[in-house]
Amino acid sequence: MALQNGNTKKLDIVIVGGGLVGSLEAIYLAKRGHHVSLYEYREDLRKTPHVRGRSINLALSVRGRKALKGVGVEDHMVNEHGIPMRARMIHRPDGTTYPIPYDARTNQCIYSVGRNYLNNILLKESEKYDNVKKYFNHKLLKANLQNGSLTFLKTDTKETVDVTTDLIIGADGAFSAVRKEMMKQPLFDFSQQYIEHGYLELCIPASEDGGFLMPPNYLHIWPRGTFMMIALPNQDCSWTVTLFMPFKNFKDIDTEEKLLSFFKQYFPDSITLIGEKKLIQDFFGGSPSPLVTVKCRPYNVNDKALIIGDAAHAVVPFYGQGMNAGFEDCSILDELFQKHQDDVPKIFKEFSETRWKDCFAISDLAMYNYIEMRDLVTRPSYLIRKTMDDFLFWLMPDFWVPLYNSVTFTTMPYSQCVKNRDWQNKV
Amino acid sequence: MALQNGNTKKLDIVIVGGGLVGSLEAIYLAKRGHHVSLYEYREDLRKTPHVRGRSINLALSVRGRKALKGVGVEDHMVNEHGIPMRARMIHRPDGTTYPIPYDARTNQCIYSVGRNYLNNILLKESEKYDNVKKYFNHKLLKANLQNGSLTFLKTDTKETVDVTTDLIIGADGAFSAVRKEMMKQPLFDFSQQYIEHGYLELCIPASEDGGFLMPPNYLHIWPRGTFMMIALPNQDCSWTVTLFMPFKNFKDIDTEEKLLSFFKQYFPDSITLIGEKKLIQDFFGGSPSPLVTVKCRPYNVNDKALIIGDAAHAVVPFYGQGMNAGFEDCSILDELFQKHQDDVPKIFKEFSETRWKDCFAISDLAMYNYIEMRDLVTRPSYLIRKTMDDFLFWLMPDFWVPLYNSVTFTTMPYSQCVKNRDWQNKV
Missing domain, CATH: 3.50.50.60 (FAD/NAD(P)-binding domain)
Structure with missing residues (x-):
């Protein structure tokens, strides 16, 4: 035809x-x-x-x-x-957590x-x-x-x-x-272009009574500078956990002892959630994928x-x-x-x-x-900027749309979102 | 083995x-x-x-x-x-020329x-x-x-x-x-990554008595902003002329009249050198190559x-x-x-x-x-910068090597040449 x-x-x-x-x-x-x-x-x-x-x-x-x-x-x-995720839940190295909402005003x-x-x-x-x-x-x-x-x-x-x-x-x-x-x-x-980091998926299972082991309406993030872990909730109340890390670091963790000591140092709160045995199984059972x-x-x-x-x-x-x-x-x-x-x-x-x-x-x-995700999110400058952005957005929603919000919660062309940000940075 | x-x-x-x-x-x-x-x-x-x-x-x-x-x-x-080329020879649209030496001090x-x-x-x-x-x-x-x-x-x-x-x-x-x-x-x-420009080669023949029709020890340049032409001397006293121009402009020149009027406007001194008949032949006989x-x-x-x-x-x-x-x-x-x-x-x-x-x-x-070649070379700011570079280089040759010279006349790693330039720009 x-x-x-x-x-x-x-x-x-x-x-x-x-x-x-x-x-x-x-x-x-x-x-x-x-x-x-x-x-x-x-x-x-x-x-x-x-x-x-x-x-x-x-x-x-x-x-x-x-x-x-x-x-x-x-x-x-x-x-x-x-499953709605209304905020990021940041996990500190000591296991404590705090949320950073995506959009406090309109609750998107x-x-x-x-x-x-x-x-x-x-x-x-x-x-x-x-x-x-x-x-x-x-x-x-x-x-x-x-x-x-x-x-x-x-x-x-x-x-x-x-x-x-x-x-x-x-x-x-x-x-x-x-x-x-x-x-x-x-x-x-x-x-x-490949990045230096690969990713490996782990899993936090549902609790014994079939519920979530972490608060479900969050995207959980363990930012650690040169590497990070995130977790998204699944419908069966399990969590898919993704570890992003340079390939060379994955390679260096070549024994069960090194793995557990690495997790104890950086993601202590995740070990009991994932389970030691399952952590070892999933980590050594897979190999990191490129991005x-x-x-x-x-x-x-x-x-x-x-x-x-x-x-x-x-x-x-x-x-x-x-x-x-x-x-x-x-x-x-x-x-x-x-x-x-x-x-x-x-x-x-x-x-x-x-x-x-x-x-x-x-x-x-x-x-x-x-x-930004694995690094800046933990720096004070990010939180100040974020707070100011959110405040200005709350005051003037049609005028001041923070970058993440315009990308995620509007259909404004991506290139326009970036242009707006350039303009906001100047203000 | x-x-x-x-x-x-x-x-x-x-x-x-x-x-x-x-x-x-x-x-x-x-x-x-x-x-x-x-x-x-x-x-x-x-x-x-x-x-x-x-x-x-x-x-x-x-x-x-x-x-x-x-x-x-x-x-x-x-x-x-x-054939040594000691300077660029810039051709203005009115057919007059002036040289910009590569390296006035050491004559490289x-x-x-x-x-x-x-x-x-x-x-x-x-x-x-x-x-x-x-x-x-x-x-x-x-x-x-x-x-x-x-x-x-x-x-x-x-x-x-x-x-x-x-x-x-x-x-x-x-x-x-x-x-x-x-x-x-x-x-x-x-x-x-392809650039917008293609190139087409033309030729200025040797003179009837077998000599060069332009001063031979130069790289001749006709900079015209969005397009340009250059010529390098050959051993048989002919010149290889290369026209760099956006593909769409090549496409627009689709008749002999348009070609001649284009050359008369922008490269008037080149027409008699190339010869009208040969220009038409070579231009329409080839097609521009990508870069x-x-x-x-x-x-x-x-x-x-x-x-x-x-x-x-x-x-x-x-x-x-x-x-x-x-x-x-x-x-x-x-x-x-x-x-x-x-x-x-x-x-x-x-x-x-x-x-x-x-x-x-x-x-x-x-x-x-x-x-830079098709554009900045004709702007005053380039000439001022060039003059200052050359003067500082003449004063302190080991310390102040202009970018073109370090790229062309030294074996300093290219990335080092660029770093030096960044530093010089700050001065």
Whole structure:
């Protein structure tokens, strides 16, 4: 089916990647009547247990909520599944704690949601649309982004499958195979940068009576300068605990004694919560995963291919915006499909020319928070600034929106949030 | 042959890329007695005419000269072949000119040398060593950088050739195939960034009596703010003229009338030198080439593979340091082979951990000069700064070395040159 200006024809669209962003985008495109084929490398996650090495839960905030609302699943995710986190709970090295609210005035909060649960909800939602077909166990081998042809390997039967389509949407994550094909285009700017820190997930189980072992409506943080630990609540009253630390420090902790002495020194209150035996098991049973920032542009190849989500702009997790930014891609794209009446050349051009500034901005903010979260949050200057910000915001909410709040609780373009901050810093 | 610490055994080394840096590195390694196989994608350039799309001549300065001296070809290149350029010659839009010397006090200069001529000299020099074997028309298809195996396609016979070696050195340029294999390694930082400008080469021929049509001992510059033109002298008394301009401006000049009116407005003195007919021919006969900056790290994979030259750090050409920085890689590596007595793990580790800072620095300087050369050079503030720099340098040569001079006329590490500049700016 050929593309035409002011297209009223329905398009054949291949989405590569059936994770959070790919499955949400499938619904958006299906709602507009297009024929969507969703190809996912992994098995249908509704049939498999959790894959270790990816984060278990995530913080859903306003940008993500807006995008979920557009396909009718926000209410369920926020009000039935999500656990509100109204403040950071800072754990001092002596085990004492104090909260730093996200937004004392309006009481807005972020929600801890399960990655797999949300992915399931989106895949299930897509089944309401006859025009979405899903293909699991399909690994992209190669693609021609000029003419819309793709070759997949069926990982179960080892057959290869050739597909030709009107549009290719790459939503296949930080190590995107679609983006690798894009790199063959001339004038494609690209960077991937790893940080010194890796992350390892641990777990605080539910209490014996099935409740939470820590106050649940908080994002718990153990900031320790060059490293830190955080914990987000799960729906079964357990906690997913993530230790962020330079790879070399992980490597240095090579005996049970060193591990326990390290935790006793820096995270004493967490040991009994996690349990010594479980701590040792989980620490030595896994290995730390790397964290990468990906920036690139343009996001499209002519009117044939587009990358979104982590494939286009993987960020480090320290602003809690990775999923939210990916979901925002979907709602922005939907607005552009509406604005340009499915005229793909115009949509891809506008998305590619405007979105990168905001993606670069949230990427830089996340890198900045990489230092702030584990370090500045414990310094007096941060608390003074924070108090003043909150006070001014309370006085003049429309005028003075602190950076974290504009990023997390508004849909103001990320680059605009940064510009405002520059201006506030001058005041 | 297995690697050992404090290796006295001779190694089998594959160098991918027989351009300037690859052929120089082959000689350095051969001098140390190693067995070098040099694989080049193209035909032996000694048998082929010039390939359009690569710069014809280059500015050789102190870092490059030092590296050439180490293999005994500096004297010939500088004193017999090279054309000294002692100053920039600025061409105003009205056709009048004035010089800005590189180094008025010590009269140091840079040398215009032919790319192919220098490549020929190096390939010829390598023939003095029985332990260098050269394979032209060999395109790298894939490599395993963990175990040192490579597969080449013979472009003439279409056969594939499998090779296993102790060491792989990738000197295969800005679009390096070895580096593509390196990108599969975890924790490999990489960025490629294209600039808005492309370049197109034109030519001012020799005069009818076989002399130069412009004063030869200058690098001629027509700075015009958002675009510029430069010219370097060739040994046959012609000039290679390079027009740097945003791609969109190239595209806008789509008729002979527009081209001539553009040149009349901005480069009036060049038209008669190039010749109207030849200008039209060359401008519309070619298409502008892109310019890319590549930064990455680490440069090695264990003790098996290393990238050098443009493969590791392609820079934009505005500081005249691309070739010089690549050649400096070779002399630094040679010093490390000497220091560590051919102990490859130590050599690769030290090179990879120390060299990137200087490569990032020259890359940033070249990007900075991308603006300075076409713009600031015509502003009064540049001339004042330049005059003061030169005066202070004349007074205190060991203490106050202007940035351009330390980059071009010393072997001070690039990152140190930048640090000095920061300090000077404060004064």
